[in-house]
Amino acid sequence: MTRVMAAWDRFWFAPQPSSSLALLRIAFGALVLVWAASLAPDVGAFFTPAGIAGEADETRWGLLRLVPHAWAAWALLMVLMVAAIALLLGLYTRIAALAVLVGVLSFERRNPLVFNAGDGLIRIIAFYLALAPAGASLSLDRLRRAHPPFWEFPARAPWALRLMQIQLSVIYASSVWEKLHGFTWRNGTAVAYALQLEDLQRFPMPAFAYTWAPAVALLTWGTLAAELSLGVLVWTRWRLPVLAVGVAMHIGFAYALHIGFFSAAICVLYLAFLPPALAQRFVLAIRAAALTYQRKATQGWQACAHR
Numbered sequence: 344m345t346r347v348m349a350a351w352d353r354f355w356f357a358p359q360p361s362s363s364l365a366l367l368r369i370a371f372g373a374l375v376l377v378w379a380a381s382l383a384p385d386v387g388a389f390f391t392p393a394g395i396a397g398e399a400d401e402t403r404w405g406l407l408r409l410v411p412h413a414w415a416a417w418a419l420l421m422v423l424m425v426a427a428i429a430l431l432l433g434l435y436t437r438i439a440a441l442a443v444l445v446g447v448l449s450f451e452r453r454n455p456l457v458f459n460a461g462d463g464l465i466r467i468i469a470f471y472l473a474l475a476p477a478g479a480s481l482s483l484d485r486l487r488r489a490h491p492p493f494w495e496f497p498a499r500a501p502w503a504l505r506l507m508q509i510q511l512s513v514i515y516a517s518s519v520w521e522k523l524h525g526f527t528w529r530n531g532t533a534v535a536y537a538l539q540l541e542d543l544q545r546f547p548m549p550a551f552a553y554t555w556a557p558a559v560a561l562l563t564w565g566t567l568a569a570e571l572s573l574g575v576l577v578w579t580r581w582r583l584p585v586l587a588v589g590v591a592m593h594i595g596f597a598y599a600l601h602i603g604f605f606s607a608a609i610c611v612l613y614l615a616f617l618p619p620a621l622a623q624r625f626v627l628a629i630r631a632a633a634l635t636y637q638r639k640a641t642q643g644w645q646a647c648a649h650r
Contacts, residue, residue, distance in 0.1 A: 355505055358498035362622035365433070365481040365496070367507075367614040371468055372431025374611055375443050378465060378604055379423045382450065389454045390416040405452035406445065416453075419446055430472070433482020437473055444469035461605030467510065468612060475503035481626065494630060496623055507615040508577075514609070515574035519567055528567065531560035543600045566592065577616055586613050 388394045391413040406419055423446035429439035447466045451458050476499040478484035486493060527533040537543070538553040551558050569592050576585045590613065593606035614622075 355502045356500045359501050360496040360619035360623060361476065361479040361499050362481075362496040362619045362626060363614060363617045364475055364477055364479070364499070364501075364504055366617065366622050366626070367504075367611060368433065368436065368472060368477040369431055369481065370611045370614060371472065372427050372429075372439075374604070374607055375427035375430065375447070375465065375469070376424060377607075378462075379420060379427060379446075382420060385457075386416050386420055387413065389457050390450060406449040407453040408449075419449060422446060423450075430477075433478045433484050434487075436478030436482060436484050440469055440473040440477065444473055459603045459605065461603040461608050464514075464608040464612070465604060468507070468608065471503055471507045471510070474506070476500075494627065496619070504615050507612060511609070511612050511615065512574045512577065515570045519571050519574065522567060522570075528563060531556075531563045534562040534566065535559045538599060540600075543602070545601050546598055548599050582616050583618075583621075586616060589613060 382390075390407060392411055393413060407416055422442060426439045426442035426446060429435060430443060444466060447462070447469060451462055451466065479499050480496045481493075485491060522528040522533070525533065527536060535553040538548055552562065553559060569588050572581075572585045573589045576582070590610055593610055596602055597606040
């Protein structure tokens, strides 16, 4: 029993470098900025009283329900974009994550019919980041507090990151469970139907992908196998190959189908499983490459100045 409790404590609370969390925060801030920008052309149409508003959920809280004016939707969008930039830079990180959570939630509840599972996942990630010490490294918060070395990754308890990891597993495990209840997934034809929905098609796929039975079965059952692996094997030493398969799968989804921001959001969540040591090496490699480029550029300018 003592071993179990010790393992439980290590899993949730043993400090680990904050490099993975920092990369996740930066990627998520960029994602939210793009998400907010994508709403701009349709703010008047979908989120203001004069627009074609969907069935707003009057039983749930949201800022656009409390302030039902056209200017409020535009003001909220601007605040959301500022919060996304602050989150990306790590400035007042918890407050920025909370502002993103409230902003995304308010837009989704004003007109839920124009959103899908990807938008909901963005809201969930914002919630976890509001709980996490996401500004511990690679952030302006780190410089603002004590002016320590910027390129260090102080260790923090990973419990909020663990919640994100569990969320990822639950998403894929529940997806496989639900799909196995569908006849077309069990008989290996589901992908053929999805690829022939014209309103969802983004770029054309080869005809054999949805007409040749072996290819259709391979894509359908391959998707189930990949999702099951992402739900289970991501906790093992196979996590990096499994995550690579997941990235390739979601790139394929995003190429073939209009599925909103789900693929981008789930790939951001993959960073919760990136080993901290690997994340740190990645960041420092980018820094070294940037310094090398800067040094060569400076030498080039100096050479030009002496001519």
